[in-house]
Amino acid sequence: MIPIAYWRNRKLYTRLIGSRCKKCGAEYYPPVKVCKKCGSTEIEEKEMLKTGTIVSFTKLTEPPVDFKDYAPIYLAMIRLDNGILVLGQLADAESEEIKIGARVMATIRKWTEDGQSGIIYYGYKFKII
Amino acid sequence: MRLNSAILGYGAYVPKYRISTEEIARIWFGEGSGPNRMKAVASYDEDALTMAYEAASIALKMAKYPEIEAILVGSESKPYAVKPMGSILSDIFGFNKILGVDLEFACKGGTEAVQMISGMITSGVIKHGLAIGSDTAQGRPADDLEYTAASGAGAVVLGQPNGNEIAKITHSVTFVTDTPDFWRRPKEHYPTHLGRFTGEPAYFTHIMSSVKLLFEETGYKPSDFNYAIFHQPNPKFPVEVGKRLGFTDEQLKPGLLNDELGNSYSANTLVALNAVLDVSKPGDKILLSSFGSGAGSDTFVIEVVSKPDDDDYIPLREKLKKYVEIDYATYSKWRNKIIR
Ligand SMILES: [Zn+2]
Numbered sequence: 348m349i350p351i352a353y354w355r356n357r358k359l360y361t362r363l364i365g366s367r368c369k370k371c372g373a374e375y376y377p378p379v380k381v382c383k384k385c386g387s388t389e390i391e392e393k394e395m396l397k398t399g400t401i402v403s404f405t406k407l408t409e410p411p412v413d414f415k416d417y418a419p420i421y422l423a424m425i426r427l428d429n430g431i432l433v434l435g436q437l438a439d440a441e442s443e444e445i446k447i448g449a450r451v452m453a454t455i456r457k458w459t460e461d462g463q464s465g466i467i468y469y470g471y472k473f474k475i476i
Numbered sequence: 477m478r479l480n481s482a483i484l485g486y487g488a489y490v491p492k493y494r495i496s497t498e499e500i501a502r503i504w505f506g507e508g509s510g511p512n513r514m515k516a517v518a519s520y521d522e523d524a525l526t527m528a529y530e531a532a533s534i535a536l537k538m539a540k541y542p543e544i545e546a547i548l549v550g551s552e553s554k555p556y557a558v559k560p561m562g563s564i565l566s567d568i569f570g571f572n573k574i575l576g577v578d579l580e581f582a583c584k585g586g587t588e589a590v591q592m593i594s595g596m597i598t599s600g601v602i603k604h605g606l607a608i609g610s611d612t613a614q615g616r617p618a619d620d621l622e623y624t625a626a627s628g629a630g631a632v633v634l635g636q637p638n639g640n641e642i643a644k645i646t647h648s649v650t651f652v653t654d655t656p657d658f659w660r661r662p663k664e665h666y667p668t669h670l671g672r673f674t675g676e677p678a679y680f681t682h683i684m685s686s687v688k689l690l691f692e693e694t695g696y697k698p699s700d701f702n703y704a705i706f707h708q709p710n711p712k713f714p715v716e717v718g719k720r721l722g723f724t725d726e727q728l729k730p731g732l733l734n735d736e737l738g739n740s741y742s743a744n745t746l747v748a749l750n751a752v753l754d755v756s757k758p759g760d761k762i763l764l765s766s767f768g769s770g771a772g773s774d775t776f777v778i779e780v781v782s783k784p785d786d787d788d789y790i791p792l793r794e795k796l797k798k799y800v801e802i803d804y805a806t807y808s809k810w811r812n813k814i815i816r
Contacts, residue, residue, distance in 0.1 A: 467556070469564070
């Protein structure tokens with residue numbers, strides 16, 4: 348990861364800050380500049396709900412290089428309770444409890460780190476509740 | 477010192493994973509076990525910051541998210557040697573007009589945070605603060621400390637008493653000396669300790685001194701308290717120090733967690749406080765005394781005012797029923813004990 352890009356997006360990664368259209372109320376994550384539904388540019392920051400349901404998931408036994416030491420990792424599509432679809436890792440997940448329809452809650456975990464001397468990248472992951 | 481602060485929310489986080497001390501003994505000695513049955517182990521993607529976040533989230537929700545003006549985090553296992561967790565948490569929780577800093581005093585960093593924020597509230601400098609103790613404690617492989625050095629976090633949201641708080645903190649005393657019972661030099665991965673020296677001149681002397689000083693200042697005696705919490709480096713010490721000071725097993729038992737969780741250092745007494753607040757009733761009095769090697773002890777008088785108002789809250793001992801045991805190999809990988 349790139350420290351400056353992470354810093355710019357830290358609210359997205361740690362607080363799930365997306366956006367909401369002031370005109371029609373549509374919500375987005377990741378945030379948008381223009382509403383895809385009504386075309387309005389009157390957009391405000393909106394923190395997403397932190398609870399949701401697993402819609403789909405996969406197990407990565409050979410994840411990308413930044414996550415290599417943590418294999419296997421589970422990636423899931425989560426339908427948040429405000430309707431938004433988010434992709435995220437599952438934390439503390441035992442394979443037998445990972446199911447479509449399982450309830451999850453967002454928490455913060457270490458995503459990866461730039462070696463021993465670099466930045467630690469924290470961000471959301473989902474825990475099965 | 478007299479204090480006038482209130483606990484508006486509390487929370488504790490214990491990671492999902494445990495290792496048994498039989499498993500640790502199997503690797504190093506072939507048989508036997510430690511003084512405790514198990515200890516809590518943070519997962520590979522957890523550290524003192526993520527656990528502090530978990531505990532603080534529970535406490536902030538219970539307190540209904542007041543505007544926090546100070547976040548102090550006690551820890552001896554900060555993820556960054558330089559760069560405070562207080563700053564990272566201020567951004568995560570969205571409180572940027574804040575004093576955000578970390579404290580270290582071996583196992584008593586967490587209670588120092590409670591004491592300092594209570595002081596700022598008592599003096600009127602701030603209205604609300606968040607005090608956290610969080611550690612992924614490391615014991616050198618095969619060292620006695622490896623049986624107990626555990627992970628966990630405890631947090632309290634503090635504010636001004638208004639009659640609706642969960643509890644009031646009315647008094648605190650600290651006793652500190654230079655006692656070389658346990659330390660860690662810069663860049664060392666594991667702490668060093670003087671074995672048996674950690675008992676009499678360190679743990680017992682400091683806790684007993686600070687409790688006795690508090691009794692002198694306040695006029696309280698052991699029978700004035702419904703519960704007593706003493707730092708728990710192992711299952712035996714808190715029971716022994718309680719007995720020496722004149723407390724009964726009934727006063728101690730609700731807070732005793734070392735046998736199943738080990739010693740989560742800066743989080744130790746704050747996690748125990750969570751367990752006690754879960755069962756205490758309005759009007760109860762709690763004595764809490766921490767110990768930090770080096771050495772010192774903070775003792776507090778806590779008066780319970782009301783039960784928490786949070787429908788989603790799950791009591792700590794309920795959450796502890798669900799855990800997963802891991803073996804020494806997994807523990808070694810997760811806690812960075814494998815050389816590559
Ligand atoms: Zn719109």
